[in-house]
Structure formats: structure tokens, C-alpha cells
Amino acid sequence: MSASPVIATSGLSKDYGSGRGLFGLDLEVEQGEVFGFLGPNGAGKSTTMRLLLDLIRPTSGSARVLGLDTVSQSLEIRRRVGFLPGDLALYPKLTGRAMLDYLAQLRGGVEPRTRDALVERFGADIDRPIRQLSTGNRQKLGLVQAFMHEPELLILDEPIAGLDPLVQQSFHALLAEVSSLGRTVFLSSHTLSEVERVTRRLAILRQGRLVVVDSLENLRKVAVERLEIEFAAPVDAAEFRALPAVTEVNVEGATVTVGFEGSADAVVKAAAVHEVRAIRPREEDLEDIFLHYYRTDAPA
């Protein structure tokens, strides 16, 4: 592990006016991490990534990538970083091969074996013109170009968009490999299930501001618990809503899902006055954590 973080932003801001942009981002990403950068559309995720690559310049604040200043030393940063833009665009007339050759040439060449291995791994079609490829197949080319020069840091904006489950699997495996080699991955998403499996630490961004940075494990601890209770006959949801620790109640026929904080005791006792067919704990997923932070004014 290197002493200095791979990404370090300090008060990084990009003000687009009328409340849009990124405001005072302080964030550190360590070497070898697969770091998830979450938030709904328009939260400022892509803006942050574009600032890190000097495609746009900050209104205030600064950032360092691999210890280098993102504005004055951007060329060296871009040499050592692989980038997959959200909403990837390539030359439609070129074949995948010609496109990859061009991008490799912009880096002064890449190891052909590394590129070929990635092409094979993702099953990318490099012989057809890009305009004939589906979104998913274009995204595979995007992933190949981001990884093909074996960069120290990967900045991936919505990398899983359009990929089928099998390719997602090989993508996740690749992330684990590069991370084990000490390389760092900074990836954004607004659909959360894809990040859950690969990141240990994540940040949630909302309306241009950082809401929370923590490990997945810690985030799970503060999240609401849920029980799914199946009754013999429909029951009145109000009985559960009235309980002090309950945060939400959903009714579907005779099944009631109750979200609560702390002990399950009150919920179980309230359920026990009816005939209960089954009680199942509902697996807490990242989606719930995310929505929790998104809906409430959770402290950063």
C-alpha cells in the first residue's frame, strides 16, 4: 500500500449554476481499492470523473490523482489512468479493431497480448463496424480500451450499462484481479446491485454533495431491518404502523413487510396475535441503504 491516496480531492467544486454541479467534495481513495461512487442521475458522479481527467476544470478546490495535480499534471495522469466514459461514444464507421488500434496509438502503443486477452475475455466483436454493434457490444470495446494498457487507476463511469450477466461476471472477476495486483478502481453507478458485489468501500453523492463515505459493512449496520410476515388472513397494517420503531409497512395480500430499527421484539409480538404462517428476514441490500441516504437528510 502506498502512503498517499490514489485519488484525493479537496473542496473540489464545479458550479454549473441553479444548484447543479459538484460542491466541496473531499474524498480519498486508497491504492488497491475497488471504490464505489454512487448517486442518482445528476448527482455529480460524471462531473467528478471528468474533473479528475481534466476534461473540465474545477470552479474551486483541487484534486490529486496518483499524487499528481489534475490540472497542471494532467497529461501524466491520463497516461496512467484508464477511463470508461458513461454513455460511451466511438467512431461508428470504424471496426472495433480499428478503434482499439487508434486508441492504443494515442498511448504510444499497448501490449497486443493484453488487448487480445481482454477481447477474448469479454467476447468483444472487433471485426464489425461499430455502428452495427449493440450497446452491450460497444460497452465491451469500452472496457477493453480502458484496461488494455494495464493502468494503475481505472475510472469507470457506469461500467455495467448494457452488459449481459455473463459479461458482468467476467467484469467482476477482472475487477478482483486488478485490485489484487494493487491497482485501483473508481467506479460509479446508480443501479446499486452491481456495485454491492465488488466494492468494499463506497461514497454516496446527492445533488452534488457527498452524503456518506463508509465501508459496505458499516453502512449495513445502520440500515433498517425488515421482516416479511405471512399471515393466514389479511391483517390491518395500522397495527404495525403504530409501533414505535417501525419505519415502513408494506402490505401485499396476507403478507406484510415491516421495516424497523433496533429490536424485532415489538414487531414479532404484534404479529403473534394473528395466525402466522411464516416469518422471513428480508436481506438488506444496498438499494435500501442507498434509498435511506437519498431520502433522508442523513449526516455526511
Added chain:
Amino acid sequence: MAKIALRLRLPAAVSAAVGLIAVMAAVGALFPSVGHTIGTLNIPKSVSNLLGGGDYGTITGWFRSEIAAIYGPLVIGALAITGAAATTAGEEEDRILGLVLAHPIRRPRLVAAKSAAIAVIVVVIAVATWIGLIVGVALGGGGITLAHMSALAVQLAFFGFATGALAIALGAGTGRRSLATGVAAAVAILGWLINSFAPLVGDLDWLKYLSPFYYYAGHDPLTHGVDIVGVIVLGVLALVLTAVGMVGIERRDLRA
């Protein structure tokens, strides 16, 4: 970078070049049968100036009005302007530059490479014009020296460099494709109108010096050969405008 830009744009330029040669051959072949009749028409001076002030009765006047005044600069200007705007602002709006510039490439170098590709396309069209002139004049019975035909092609190439560079400056400087295409085309057309009409209004004669068209055709290269001053003015203008594009793109945020 220049290579890929060329690979994407050259096919259209080559078809335009072939079309240009064919049209010029046809124009030349037409001269023997219509030249003498049209030469006797009494055309108002303003219309005649728009068409290069040509005297249709001679093969020089015929080509000056048909090709030098309108068709040549129209084709070269259109290809240079649309190509320059597309390869800079167009690719930016299409989000391709966002990926390319995430690579270790300085933005001014990108603009220089794109400008070089457009310059090659301009040269292709200028050479096609030159070939078309040689063929057309031969079919029309001869009458223009090779040196003067070459002079027109050279002046035309520099006109193309300047209009293309204007679109590069606007496209790279603003990242807006329609603005770059529209403004550069408006400047070219306005230049053509000014160069045609300013000399008719005594007090406004000086306006012609503001028109790139004047430095291209004001000297009448088909009659008088190369105009060194015109070539230098257009060449310097092209270099300055390219530099403006390089500085402009360096100083701003990419739009998409």
C-alpha cells in the same frame, strides 16, 4: 489522429473531387457550342461581378464565371467548413472527444492533427480542380496556359485553408458544430457578395479587402497567374485561425 480523421472524411472528398472533374470537363466541352452566343448577351454588371466579372466569349471568362467564381470555391469551402466543424465540435458533441482527450494527448495537438487532415482534403479538391481545368480547357479548344490554371488551383487551395481554419477556430473554440458551420459559411458567402458588389459602390470599394474571396480571386489568377500577396494573406490567416482554435480549446471545459 490526422490519419483517422482523414480515413473518416477522405471518401466523401474523393467523390466530390471526381464529380468536380466531371463537371469541369462538361463545362469545357460545352464552350465551343455556347460560348459565342453567351458572349454576346448583355449581362448587368452586378450579375457579371457575382460570376467573377467574366467575359463569356473567351474560354478564360467562361471558366472564370463557371468554375473559379462559384463552383470551385463552393465545393472546396463546403468540404473544408463541414469537415472542420465535424471533426472538432461535431466529435465533441458526439462525445468522442471526451474519450480521446482522456488519453495522454494535448488538446492543441489534437486541433493541429485535425487541421492537417482538413488541409489534405482541401489539397485533394484543389488538385481535382486543376485536373478538371486541364481536361475542360482541352475539351473547350484550349486557350488558358498551364501556369494560369495551376495558379487558380493554388489560390483555391489557400482559400480552402482559410475557410477551413475559420471553422476549426470556431469549432475548437466553442465546441458548437452548428455555430462553427453556420458562421464560417456565412463569412464565406458574405465575402463573395462583398467582393462582387463593393467595387460597384465607389465609397465601399475598400470593403473588398476584408473578404477572403478578394485574396483568392480578386487578382484573377486564370488571367494573371498567382497572386503572391493573396496567397500569403490567406496562408497567414489560416495559421492564425488554427492557432486561435488551439488556444480556444485549451482554455475551456469540454462540453460533452
